[in-house]
Amino acid sequence: MDSGVPMRKVAVIGSGIAGAVCASSLARSGFSVTIFESARGPGGRMSQRRESADGKELLxxxxxxxxxxxxxxxxxxxxxxxxxxxxxxxxxxxxxxxDCHTRQFLCRDQEVPDKKYVGVPGMNSICKALCDEAGVESRFGVGIAQMDWLEKDDSWSLIGIDGQGLGNFDGMVASDKNLVSSRVTAVTGRTPPLDLNFCSHLANKVKEIPVNPCFAVMLAFSEPLSxxxxxxxxxxxxxxLNWAHCENSKPGRSTSSERWVLHSSKEYAESIIDQFGLRKPSPELLARVAEDLLRELADAGLDLPKPFFVKAHRWGSAFPVAGMAPEEKCLWDSNRKxxxxxxxxVSPNVEGAITSGMVAASKITSILSRM
Structure with a gap:
């Protein structure tokens, strides 16, 4: 950018992989980038959970x-x-x-399977590194209540959930679907922070973002699940049940305990949400969910030792059903940057999120670099 021209400021809401990749790309292009994240750390659904039991740290x-x-x-x-x-x-x-009916294991590795990548030492390692790059300021534990486009100033204004102003920005990136989804109202009672009534073609696309809910159960054992x-x-x-994986089998992980993660089926998660709603689940409900998933393993005939750690977590909207803009890769309003x-x-996976974040950064860069 030309010397003497004030550095353009861009806000990125959400520090999942899409927001982190976007923020990094923008900072490398010479913009001043601030990430706002309501959680205590980065990652979104690539977060790593830190627990402890029996004097052991469990990740x-x-x-x-x-x-x-x-x-x-x-x-x-x-x-x-x-x-x-x-x-x-x-x-x-x-x-x-x-197969829970036949009680048989089936190997599904192909001759040339897709490489499976993990963050090291946790899935959130990538987001952590990107949020800590030069030119990126990360503000964690900061929820956004209101995002306003100021026509006279040609900029965006942000207000936190505590009512405090968070500054004005030349460009805005919303990488958290909850900023625009009506689901926010059902969960929190508040209206979504980003009102898209000014842009009907975007509002129609994001009015209802279909998602697959999921419960995750974290388990730790004193011996391998042979x-x-x-x-x-x-x-x-x-x-x-939908999925299970052995956490300590991944590269860069501690092998001091046998740790597994179970993911519920979307049908099971939907049935629980239908009964108890979208509000934050109680400890009693999460304990019931953990029991249900463990019972399904036992009923399938798998010989499992008793875990010394069990904890459930609800992912209410982290897993989208499909991409709503597979060609464009992101939704864009050039007039308001x-x-x-x-x-x-793009697509309901990490690769789709990375791609979308890169395209969003290119859109912002293209227009702000000309100003």
Whole structure:
């Protein structure tokens, strides 16, 4: 940018992989970037959960267990950089499925399977590194209550949930679907922070973002689960379980305990939400969920030792059903320098989120660099 011209300021709401990749790209293009994240740390569904029991620290990737990349031509540069920095590694091991009717394991590895990448030492490692890059200021524990476009100033104004002003910005990136989803009202009673009535074509697309709810159950055992021959597996013919993986089998993880993560089926999660609503689940409800998923494992005939740690977590809206803008890769309003990005734009996976964040950054860069 030209010397003497004030540095353009961009706000990125959400520090999941889409927001983190976008913020990093914008900062490398010379913008002053501030990330606002309501959680205590970065990652979104790539967060790592830190627990403890029996004097042991227990770490779980309780959201996205890994990611794959099929459009390698587009993302190969990022992958190479992250591998070189030690932020990611390939997760090698046997993957398969378990049929709960026949009680049989089925190997599903293909001749040339997609490489499975994990963050090291946790899935959130990538987001942590990107949020800490030069030119990026990360403000965690800061929820956004209102995002206003100021026509006379040609800028965005942000107000936190505590009512305090958070500053004005030349460009805005919304990487958290909850900023625009009506689901926010059902969960919190508040209206979504970003009112898109000024832009009907965007408002219609994001009015209802379909998602698959999921419950995750984190388990720790004193001995290996020798009855399961895979490090990750899908469940077939189960109305309760969808996925399970061995956390300590991943590269860069502690092997001091045997740790597993179970993901419920969307049907099971929907049935629980239908009964108890979208409000924050009580400890009693989460304990019931954990019991249900463990019982399903036991009923399937898997010989499991008793875990010394059990805890459930609800992912209410982290897993979108499909991308709503697969061609455009992000939603964009050039007049207001507003980009909406995330896996819900491209494809419902980590690769889709990365791609969407990169495209959002290019949109913002293109227009602000000309101003």
């Amino acid at each position: 779980f990737d309780h959201g996205a267990p890994f990611f794959t990349v099929r459009e390698t031509a587009t993302l190969s540069g990022l992958l190479q950089e992250w591998e070189r920095k030690g932020l990611i590694a390939e997760w090698k091991g046997k993957f398969g499925s378990f 009855s399961i021959p895979f490090v990750g597996l899908n469940f077939v013919n189960s109305k309760v 507003l980009a909406i990005c995330g896996d819900f734009c």
